[in-house]
Amino acid sequence: MPSCLRAFVVEDNATLREQLVGALEELTCVQVIGSCGTEDEALAWLATGQPWDLLMVDLFLRQGSGMGLVQRVAPRQAEQRLVVFSNYVNAGVRKRCAQLGVDAVFDKSTEIDALVDYCARRCAQVAATLQPAKA
Template sequence: MKILVVDDSELIRFRLVRQMEAIPGVERVLTASGCMVAKHLVSSMQAALTVLVLDLHLPDGDPVRLIPQFKGEHQDLKVAVLTNDATDYNRQRCLQAGADWFFDKSTEFEQLLTLLRQLSDPASPDPTFPRSNP
């Protein structure tokens, strides 16, 4: 499983990478601090990207607009939004753009890691997480 973490916080990127790399089945975790770097990484990836973990507030653009583009470039890509701005408006906006999951960074961080463990385990049934967490 190949994962791209897009978050402007170096601390969050570091924490996620460290925890994701410990998950069996995770081959590679790439990071980007903004939209431009994420666009470059996604378009230059030869092998399929499995999961994109996306923050909503990036310094160089609106990442929600990139979700359909990224999913178009990688057909089976799953998108998990992880944000501190978990309003109903943002949740609906992300899901309508094609995000598969929406997590509140302050209260659902561990749920994202559980989801990734499920996705990386070929024996695991489809993840039980709803597209929109209550």
């Protein structure tokens, strides 16, 4: 397991994507290894088999939908985390995401700090698993 979290960001707003990437890389151990703005681009990247630890998905994309992508990514390795980050979060969206196995859902307008905290906690969890056992 890597010493940082390898993240792929699916966000159609380039400015927001750049800000999010900058914040995560500055404030946490997250290393963004790629990003795109459509469902098809995300599926094509996932099909390459490149290893990842965190997939961050917006629900509304330039093409396709984040929910469609979430449904396709549902079967994944146990240590991989899937996070939804959207302006369109309500109880129904949270429930549907939970049904699809999403690990966390964050509202872009009110929960950016919570997203950064989630990533920082995940970094700490990964780091703890990398510590050698004490004799």
